[in-house]
Amino acid sequence: MVEAAQQPKRRKRIAMVHPKFPPSFWSFGFIKEIGGFKTVMPPLGLATLAALTPDEYDVVIVDENVEDIDFEINADLIVLSSMAIQEERMFEVADEFRRRGYFVCMGGPICNVLPGRCRPHCDVLFEGEGEYTWKQFLTEWEKGEHADNYVQEEKVDLRDTPPPRIDLLQTSAYRVGCIQTTRGCPFNCEFCDIIVTYGRKVRAKPIENVIKELQAWADAGVDFVTIADDNLVGDRVYAKKMLKAVGDWNRARRYPLAFYVEMSVDAARDVEFLELIRHANVVETFLGIESPRSEQLKETKKFQNAATPLLDAVKIIQSYGVVIAAGMIVGFDNDDVGIFEDQYTFLQMAGIPIAMLGILQAIPRTPLYERIEKAGRLRSAAQGNNTLSVTNIEPLKMTYEELVTGYRNLFVRSYTLDAIGERWLNNVKQWGSKRDVPPFPGKKPEDPNPADEPNRKWIQKPLGRPRIHLIFATLLILKYYFAGGKEKRNFALKMMWGTLKLQPAAFMQTMNYLAYFIHLREYADKVVARDEKFNYVFDDKNLTAESLGEDGHINMVKNERSKKTKINVNDAYDGAEVTADIAADLEAVQAR
Ligand code: B12
Ligand code: SF4
Secondary structure: OOOHHHOOOOOEEEEEEEOOOOOOOOOOHHHHHHHOOOEOOOOHHHHHHHHHOOOOEEEEEEEOOOOOOOOOOOOOEEEEEOOHHHHHHHHHHHHHHHHOOOOEEEEOHHHHHOHHHHHHHOOEEEEOOOHHHHHHHHHHHHOOOOOOEEEOOOOOOHHHOOOOOHHHOOHHHEOOEEEOOEEOOOOOOOOOOHHHHHOOOOEEOOHHHHHHHHHHHHHOOOOEEEEOOOOOOOOHHHHHHHHHHHHHHHHOOOOOOEEEEEEOHHHHHOHHHHHHHHHHOEEEEEEEEEOOOHHHHHHOOOHHHHOOOHHHHHHHHHOOOOEEEEEEEEOOOOOOOOHHHHHHHHHHHHOOOEEEEEEOOOOOOOHHHHHHHHOOOEOOOOOOOOOOOOOOEOOOOOOHHHHHHHHHHHHHHHOOHHHHHHHHHHHHHHOOOOOOOOOOOOOOOOOOOHHHOOOOOOOOOOOOOOOHHHHHHHHHHHHHHHOOOHHHHHHHHHHHHHHHHHOHHHHHHHHHHHHHHHHHHHHHHHHHOOOHHHHOOOOOOOOOOOOOOOOOOOOHHHHHHHOOOOOOHHHHHOOOOOOHHHHHHHHHHHOO
């Protein structure tokens, strides 16, 4: 008989669970069948945590958006990670596991801003980046000495983050793959929770690791990858080197990967950067434009936008063949009822087909939250879907009802077929061309001006490798529009014919977006237009962070400030017309 001491130690099992998303603007839930996917993107945070877990553990990732959760799973630890939009389901799942006696750890974006609400639903709560705290916890847990709360205050060095374990994901269930090359953003927008968690000093992964991660996604059969950086131009020097390397790698492939990125509008000032995103095969970018009115941009400390002619910036970026998805916000203190018309006009003129329209919300731990709480203008708890007719802020220049009704009407109006069609063709007209690009103010005389450049060909390759599913998807798209009545049919014909006239090479890109628009139309009609959150008001008018369970005794931004991190924001503002506001902001940042 083998002595107990000699028996091999039982391998412990960790189940990492990602709760289901409700329908949202980005869920693409209405076009899963057309796209042939179960959910849009994998949980990169959990895949990263899995990679950080020492080899002696067996790890599984269960994404409830892809498969059902087995509440009797063989596991010693349950790890949950989610965004605030998954709150309800996250807590249900956590409570169910705990009811059955499992030990539950919780982390992710929701815990980073709403730890007070998460606390009652888990055994161990993690706040902030997980690279160091996860390993520390495992060591302490093995010894039976673990804490019940781990907070990562120092920002993680991205050389310490390993390539995510995408081998643990059912990659074919996702529409796109996902990598992250940097974390953090040098700017200081008042409402932003990104800089609360990830800080204002941009930290980057070694470029060779980026290429390795991309190769892994390509090997897994993925054609489209999101570069989930908070701001791709946050560190422009790194971004250029990285995009050059990625572009060289990508263009050498028979079927290059297509990329989605997120960046700030000051990118429009840098011709070299724009050439490189085109070279890398970026086909869509998210821009946080927020408002066409500069008073509102200054109010929210988005000085980089206030100093930029926004319409021109959009047109310049589009001329590099990129589709722009914009974040737009109503409900700033300076917004009056005229803002809805201004937002609509701006979007139509700019030709921004995908506008994530939201009402300003105060997210706990942000400077905006502190200001609104101090002013006694909190009206309810923060919630995770920023594209519903609800906000926790009492508006100043209109009533709450005017704000949510105006918002809802703006959303629905922006997603009528006529409005989408006009925006899409305005954007196709701009692709690969210098037409309509005005000289860009605020540049140094020696800088090249995109308006002086020759016409650019549309060189994007959005489709990836040929797949049988593409034929099936095309048929379903045609069915939706051509069997859906005259209005839909005319819209589809206008989009296709318009593209053939303006930019024939981009015809299949228009087909792609015809699918995208089905989701957005359905979301506008079935979720936003019928949203009952309108009446979601708390009786108690004297709400505070504490009474809402949103207390956050640790403000990570303040902690970072106290460490006097030196950030070179001059790079990020490079070429901007430096107004007094920007100068003050620069000084404030430099003084930290
Ligand atoms: C890619 C992305 C998406 C993708 C989807 C990603 C997915 N998995 O489905 C898309 C574009 C579809 C998307 C959509 C949305 N998104 Co999004 N998204 C991102 C983005 C840019 C990157 C996410 C990511 O992969 N990060 C990289 C990984 C490694 O980071 P991570 O998951 O946070 O994990 C780290 C830590 O949090 C921690 N950690 C995480 N879990 C755990 C667990 C434990 C136990 C431990 C120890 C640690 C830990 O360790 C990890 C490594 O450091 C983030 C911004 C950001 N910088 O994170 C926003 C972000 C997560 N999204 C956000 C929002 C609001 C949304 C939407 C609700 C917007 C909308 N109205 O539609 C939707 C909802 C999604 C849906 N399907 O319905 C917010 C969430 C705010 C919050 N606090 O909850 C963020 C933070 C951006 C922002 N501030 O505006 N998003
Ligand atoms: S530019 Fe975007 S990521 Fe950066 S601080 Fe502003 S809102 Fe946050």
